[in-house]
Amino acid sequence: MKKMMTIISTLVLATIATMGTLQAAPDWSKAPAKKMTLLYPGTASLEWTLKGVDHSGAKAMKGGETCAGCHDKEAADVGKKIVSGGKPDLEKTAIKVPGSIPITVQATHDGANLYLRLQWKDTKSTGAPKMDEKNQVKVAMMIDAGKVDYADVGGCWASCHHDLRTMPDVDKNAPNHAKAKALDIRKNGPTKYLKESRTSITNKEHPWGGWDKLKSGAEIDKELKEGEFLDIVQYRSGAAPRDGYVLDARRMKEVEGVAEGKLEGDTWTVSFTRKLASAEIGDHKIEPGKTYHIGFAIHDAYSNERHHHVSLGHSLALDNAKADINAVKQ
Template identity: 50%
Template sequence: MKKTMIAGALGTVLAFAAGSALAAAPADWSKVAAKDITLFYPGVSPLEWIQKGTEHGGARALKKGETCADCHHEEAADMGKKMASGQKIEPSPIAGKAAFIPVKVQAAHDGANLYLRFSWKQPAASGAAKMDDKNPVKIAFMLESGGKVELADQAGCWATCHQDSRTMPGAADTKTKYVKGASLAEGKFYDLYQWRSGEKKGFDGHVAESRVMEGGTALVSAEGKQDGDNWTVVFTRKLAGGQGDVALEAGKTYNFGFAIHDDSAAGRFHHVSLGYKLGIDAQADITAAKQ
């Protein structure tokens, strides 16, 4: 009996170790290329605003097929300053709100799992009332495949942000982010992942007709830590996935964007990236090479 129990326990340990080995992030992230991306405070700039030529000078370039990053990658910090201060498209500026957050993004894969690592320095707190007192920090990223969502190739996650979504001025508090004409069956959606600092857990959802924070099967783990003023968060997700998950393949690129809710922020009061490309063994803004 004792031998059987020992053998069973050993088998469990070995199985757990084997499973952990299959989902082991790079041991030395310093050897993985990093992309510097500046997140900026977006104010009230929903999809409808960026398409309106009378208010957004880039609307004409957008119609010609240029991307938001083509025009704004180098000026993200300056845009954030204008909006966080209330100088532009922010009717309710928050005194002391950080205008931008520089973030290092790294990616790798092992043939079975994708590893995404985000690292940044904690901005100074604004002193404003906490919108989400459970979570001082939240970080989320979204993936879209093949440009099936209109403007996803050009505007990143902006296709989920609409003027009638909650926390927008005058909008109802019941409507979340969504995609017009969404269809999970046709692949017209965004794959969504989030990590929350206070709850210390990850969420695997999607944005289609509405935002759903659970139900995905691709997320293996989401782990974050704070070392002094520095945050590091690593997501591990299977390359494969089920409904609501974008299946990732070597040699292909995917539309990618991410956001940080800093200073216990909620809703639209976050910092966002422009739209970029994530490549799996493919040249892109961020390339996940096999380790």
């Protein structure tokens, strides 16, 4: 009996010790809230934004003016114009999706993990066909550590090109390319990539972009080691979350615990958890005293691929009130 009590006591103490190491849920009431508007961009690729005859802000972008600095207050109006068919170079006809999605973003950290939470009102059925019947909602965040061109200006716009799958200049022969399998190019074309991984991209004559102008494997490996990539995490309502990065292609794998979400009443809540000092390939270390660039994308109402709503690019930092998204320690 005495021996049995000793074993039970040992198990209880071990359980208590284990419980002490579990991460407590953040107190979101103590996390600053940032309101932003995600707009529907149509086919506004990086190449389009940098072409002055199409985008009046091209010169400002090249000079370092952020998309949010110019369009933040008018994002809803811009999105409304695109979905109504008022910008035929970005969407040829009117489509049944909202022009924008207002969201609230919060961030906090505990010295070991970064936590981000997004909340928005559910988009009611629009009558549009379900492009991804498995996932009513997908939410992605991309983080740049200051080494990706235009990520400081437009967030994840740095990865959007005119020759991606479902975009106007997609190469229908891309699946036959020698490196199609390595780049995860399926029957509908290339995934996101960065200009850093290509020898050149163009917006002079169609096709715009440069998906097939790949640098050598050694050059791309070097860029990856030096942090020239976008760190991406994605929540999926009907499947496991995914974690990875974007450089030569969008490279993601299913990873449990990095994202979770739920629909309560008419409100979606999606949260992300990231180790601050992650050693995983494709994860940026999030350090005090540094400012990062972050972008969000929401595929709502069963939408897919380019048919999403995106943020204009914002700053993220730990315990820095000057950042758009300030992750305050708890």
